[in-house]
Amino acid sequence: MGKNLTSRSEDYSRWYNELVVKADLAENSGVRGCMVIKPYGFAIWEKMQAQLDKMFKETGHENAYFPLFIPKSYLSKEASHVEGFAKECAVVTHYRLKNAEDGSGIVVDEEAKLEEELIVRPTSETIIWDTYRRWIQSYRDLPIMVNQWANVVRWEMRTRLFLRTAEFLWQEGHTAHATRQEAMDEAEQMMHVYADFAESYMGVPVIKGTKTESERFAGAEETFCIEALMQDGKALQAGTSHFLGQNFAKAFDVKFATKEGKQDFVWATSWGVSTRLMGALIMTHSDDNGLVLPPKLAPIQVVIVPIYKGMEQLDAIAERVEPLIKSLREKGISVKFDKRDTHKPGFKFNEYELKGVPVRLAVGQRDLESGTFEVARRDTLEKESVKAEEIVDRITALLEDIQKNIYQKALDFRSDHITKVDTYEEFKNVLEEKGGFISAHWDGTNETEERIKNETKATIRCIPFPPEKEEGSCMVTGNPSVQRVLFAKAY
Amino acid sequence: MGKNLTSRSEDYSRWYNELVVKADLAENSGVRGCMVIKPYGFAIWEKMQAQLDKMFKETGHENAYFPLFIPKSYLSKEASHVEGFAKECAVVTHYRLKNAEDGSGIVVDEEAKLEEELIVRPTSETIIWDTYRRWIQSYRDLPIMVNQWANVVRWEMRTRLFLRTAEFLWQEGHTAHATRQEAMDEAEQMMHVYADFAESYMGVPVIKGTKTESERFAGAEETFCIEALMQDGKALQAGTSHFLGQNFAKAFDVKFATKEGKQDFVWATSWGVSTRLMGALIMTHSDDNGLVLPPKLAPIQVVIVPIYKGMEQLDAIAERVEPLIKSLREKGISVKFDKRDTHKPGFKFNEYELKGVPVRLAVGQRDLESGTFEVARRDTLEKESVKAEEIVDRITALLEDIQKNIYQKALDFRSDHITKVDTYEEFKNVLEEKGGFISAHWDGTNETEERIKNETKATIRCIPFPPEKEEGSCMVTGNPSVQRVLFAKAY
Numbered sequence: 001m002g003k004n005l006t007s008r009s010e011d012y013s014r015w016y017n018e019l020v021v022k023a024d025l026a027e028n029s030g031v032r033g034c035m036v037i038k039p040y041g042f043a044i045w046e047k048m049q050a051q052l053d054k055m056f057k058e059t060g061h062e063n064a065y066f067p068l069f070i071p072k073s074y075l076s077k078e079a080s081h082v083e084g085f086a087k088e089c090a091v092v093t094h095y096r097l098k099n100a101e102d103g104s105g106i107v108v109d110e111e112a113k114l115e116e117e118l119i120v121r122p123t124s125e126t127i128i129w130d131t132y133r134r135w136i137q138s139y140r141d142l143p144i145m146v147n148q149w150a151n152v153v154r155w156e157m158r159t160r161l162f163l164r165t166a167e168f169l170w171q172e173g174h175t176a177h178a179t180r181q182e183a184m185d186e187a188e189q190m191m192h193v194y195a196d197f198a199e200s201y202m203g204v205p206v207i208k209g210t211k212t213e214s215e216r217f218a219g220a221e222e223t224f225c226i227e228a229l230m231q232d233g234k235a236l237q238a239g240t241s242h243f244l245g246q247n248f249a250k251a252f253d254v255k256f257a258t259k260e261g262k263q264d265f266v267w268a269t270s271w272g273v274s275t276r277l278m279g280a281l282i283m284t285h286s287d288d289n290g291l292v293l294p295p296k297l298a299p300i301q302v303v304i305v306p307i308y309k310g311m312e313q314l315d316a317i318a319e320r321v322e323p324l325i326k327s328l329r330e331k332g333i334s335v336k337f338d339k340r341d342t343h344k345p346g347f348k349f350n351e352y353e354l355k356g357v358p359v360r361l362a363v364g365q366r367d368l369e370s371g372t373f374e375v376a377r378r379d380t381l382e383k384e385s386v387k388a389e390e391i392v393d394r395i396t397a398l399l400e401d402i403q404k405n406i407y408q409k410a411l412d413f414r415s416d417h418i419t420k421v422d423t424y425e426e427f428k429n430v431l432e433e434k435g436g437f438i439s440a441h442w443d444g445t446n447e448t449e450e451r452i453k454n455e456t457k458a459t460i461r462c463i464p465f466p467p468e469k470e471e472g473s474c475m476v477t478g479n480p481s482v483q484r485v486l487f488a489k490a491y
Numbered sequence: 492m493g494k495n496l497t498s499r500s501e502d503y504s505r506w507y508n509e510l511v512v513k514a515d516l517a518e519n520s521g522v523r524g525c526m527v528i529k530p531y532g533f534a535i536w537e538k539m540q541a542q543l544d545k546m547f548k549e550t551g552h553e554n555a556y557f558p559l560f561i562p563k564s565y566l567s568k569e570a571s572h573v574e575g576f577a578k579e580c581a582v583v584t585h586y587r588l589k590n591a592e593d594g595s596g597i598v599v600d601e602e603a604k605l606e607e608e609l610i611v612r613p614t615s616e617t618i619i620w621d622t623y624r625r626w627i628q629s630y631r632d633l634p635i636m637v638n639q640w641a642n643v644v645r646w647e648m649r650t651r652l653f654l655r656t657a658e659f660l661w662q663e664g665h666t667a668h669a670t671r672q673e674a675m676d677e678a679e680q681m682m683h684v685y686a687d688f689a690e691s692y693m694g695v696p697v698i699k700g701t702k703t704e705s706e707r708f709a710g711a712e713e714t715f716c717i718e719a720l721m722q723d724g725k726a727l728q729a730g731t732s733h734f735l736g737q738n739f740a741k742a743f744d745v746k747f748a749t750k751e752g753k754q755d756f757v758w759a760t761s762w763g764v765s766t767r768l769m770g771a772l773i774m775t776h777s778d779d780n781g782l783v784l785p786p787k788l789a790p791i792q793v794v795i796v797p798i799y800k801g802m803e804q805l806d807a808i809a810e811r812v813e814p815l816i817k818s819l820r821e822k823g824i825s826v827k828f829d830k831r832d833t834h835k836p837g838f839k840f841n842e843y844e845l846k847g848v849p850v851r852l853a854v855g856q857r858d859l860e861s862g863t864f865e866v867a868r869r870d871t872l873e874k875e876s877v878k879a880e881e882i883v884d885r886i887t888a889l890l891e892d893i894q895k896n897i898y899q900k901a902l903d904f905r906s907d908h909i910t911k912v913d914t915y916e917e918f919k920n921v922l923e924e925k926g927g928f929i930s931a932h933w934d935g936t937n938e939t940e941e942r943i944k945n946e947t948k949a950t951i952r953c954i955p956f957p958p959e960k961e962e963g964s965c966m967v968t969g970n971p972s973v974q975r976v977l978f979a980k981a982y
Contacts (some may be wrong), residue, residue, distance in 0.1 A: 034558035067525035086588040093584045095575040095646040155586040
């Protein structure tokens with residue numbers, strides 16, 4: 001198996017598209033913009049889900065499930081929300097097919113038109129707050145700390161595997177609180193949970209911040225976010241957490257009796273990460289040889305490739321590695337022993353490099369004789385020979401080291417790609433020649449933000465959080481500014 | 492909290508509907524036929540998912556994800572499949588909303604009509620076999636052993652929480668094989684996996700069997716099933732596994748090169764269980780006091796209710812139970828200590844009975860003095876006083892005993908409700924007076940099956956598997972029969 005992978009320097013975008021398909025992560029389906037997540041890609045997503053779910057439960061959340069469909073009228077109850085989503089909604093208008101009378105196949109049955117059209121959820125605030133109205137009467141019913149794992153649909157015109165697809169998988173937390181402060185704390189907390197997950201598990205360093213008004217979620221009063229940087233110098237929004245104020249409670253009339261016996265609207269948050277994280281994971285670490293996976297999320301952490309001639313040698317190798325496989329599995333390390341006789345070792349080496357397996361062991365006749373294993377690490381491609389009696393400890397240490405190393409590498413790259421600028425000229429030069437995050441003063445107006453976006457395609461990725469105050473003047477208008485914000489071109 | 496639960500003898504159907512809502516399992520949503528699965532209900536479903544997923548992986552399956560939408564043209568490629576599903580399909584015809592010009596709100600944008608309408612998947616054979624065509628070239632690519640956890644939509648006219656909803660959650664396995672025998676073995680294997688899960692985890696005894704031609708899945712050549720019996724004497728199909736022959740491979744042109752170098756169509760299976768299992772779980776064990784949950788699937792296995800006056804007594808109780816909670820959790824037992832001061836012990840007792848928590852501990856001042864706990868088991872409602880030093884062992888034993896006991900109780904009920912009959916007269920009497928499964932001879936024709944269904948509303952639930960041969964004659968036509976089949980009225 002030759003990898004035939006376009007190199008990053010040649011064409012970064014093509015490298016990504018090829019890699020996703022060749023590493024068996026996902027592919028396009030027969031439905032425009034909808035992807036098939038293949039077993040190997042899904043196994044990574046499952047690991048991400050399991051860890052995130054654990055972190056949500058540790059912070060007091062429970063899972064639930066709400067309908068896929070949203071009555072059209074619900075969507076329009078929150079004005080800015082409908083404005084944000086109406087253009088990309090998939091609309092269900094009928095519920096029955098029938099055979100076309102002209103024999104041309106099956107058609108929609110016009111008699112089976114729905115009384116009210118249904119939207120396939122692009123996000124679930126409206127259907128959930130319609131439900132919360134029934135769940136909440138008193139302060140005793142609060143807080144509600146609910147999350148759901150679900151598929152959502154946003155009819156995007158230009159799609160890319162994992163990064164932007166018409167249907168994607170995500171989780172959406174929806175919490176309800178008695179006070180503004182509690183809701184704000186929750187929204188901030190979930191940003192920290194996401195950042196911790198991105199850094200400690202995905203090995204992806206992120207910058208925490210808040211969004212400017214124009215980049216906020218449709219219906220939010222504050223959006224917290226985490227922003228990652230890809231190897232091509234473009235930013236990728238990896239997760240958002242919204243303080244929704246009382247907007248949805250007002251739209252859906254969700255009031256509660258306070259401890260003092262008054263009626264008040266409920267305070268809300270929502271927060272989500274999606275299969276887009278797969279894109280961030282792939283683009284942060286991978287190289288021209290293929291995927292590089294953090295050991296904590298790799299479906300296969302160690303692969304053992306036997307190098308043999310004839311069944312007798314294979315049997316001898318199998319016997320040798322059996323106790324090793326057992327020891328590793330007892331330590332919770334996932335191991336695959338690839339004894340397929342349909343493929344040569346070189347083919348397998350390529351395949352596991354392409355698939356980003358963190359540690360590869362090769363065992364041949366000479367290793368059997370000398371009591372050693374050839375060990376290769378995926379991140380640096382370094383090889384070493386390790387004695388059998390030290391191999392379990394060495395693998396354990398290597399997995400930890402790879403996890404740290406790829407994070408550090410990504411962090412170093414990002415540190416090299418945050419540039420402070422004070423003039424618009426400099427801003428444009430850095431954006432053009434180097435990319436990455438640009439830290440600059442901005443006067444806080446939509447107009448200036450819009451102008452910069454139109455002229456350079458860079459957007460304000462976030463206002464770093466917690467705020468770092470610094471007096472300055474806007475690089476474009478010269479008007480006063482109290483802190484720098486981060487610009488970048490973004491996915 | 493008074494339970495105010497209708498009794499089973501009064502109105503079984505109403506008892507079920509009330510129980511589902513009052514025990515916080517699920518409720519109807521603002522979208523016709525679509526339910527909201529509430530956190531407590533979802534926690535049970537999560538436990539079911541986790542165990543099933545483990546069993547699927549142990550039998551060699553991997554998870555993947557396929558699109559929610561299916562192009563209309565795909566559905567019609569397999570003739571009997573489209574016939575089975577076309578009448579209950581939700582159809583997406585548009586992808587954009589816009590403001591109505593008359594100011595009446597938002598409407599579907601007629602300019603944003605899809606070129607080809609999309610079906611919201613009622614099941615995924617068609618989109619998956621369209622994908623498998625790209626994955627399968629040679630016998631080396633087989634078998635494909637894939638499962639997906641997903642939501643599906645079938646636009647049913649009459650819906651009931653968990654039992655029949657327009658949208659439901661399920662898993663659907665879709666496997667591809669090189670030989671007929673291998674596919675048939677897989678389909679049979681998954682029936683056994685489902686039966687094992689139902690009996691060992693849900694505590695629901697099931698009968699394994701195959702479906703008659705008229706009851707088969709649309710597109711299948713053989714359907715294996717597991718059938719459970721509810722307390723009202725009606726049967727409930729709890730899981731199905733289909734041998735699809737080469738039907739979908741032919742419809743989607745999925746061929747492979749055999750070892751011998753010939754081209755052949757691929758053999759298929761599909762198999763699924765859904766949130767309907769929640770209905771089976773609820774109806775099998777629960778009583779007039781509420782839910783009865785098998786310990787293996789109970790989100791809370793043990794609840795501790797303090798009985799106290801004033802904070803001092805509560806603190807003393809909390810101190811006493813703390814090491815107990817720790818010991819139980821170390822054994823993997825989930826415990827809730829309910830120290831809410833907003834509700835009285837009697838209210839809490841009612842609540843946990845209603846929610847089916849298997850074991851309840853009560854601790855008051857007198858227990859503190861005597862070093863005991865009052866222990867109540869949910870299945871029999873029996874109480875006992877247990878010494879502190881024996882409590883952990885006792886709880887462990889109780890949980891095991893409850894799991895066994897509720898299964899045995901359900902099994903005894905079913906044994907009492909399988910009646911052998913030899914005449915149609917007797918058949919109708921038993922069906923009317925006792926219900927349950929009726930074992931009778933049938934001549935194997937669709938006509939007789941249809942007649943019995945029309946005249947009595949009973950259907951053939953299954954032909955028991957493995958077959959038990961017995962010469963006889965059809966109770967209706969007198970024509971020869973080689974084995975008895977099981978009839979019942981069913982959900």
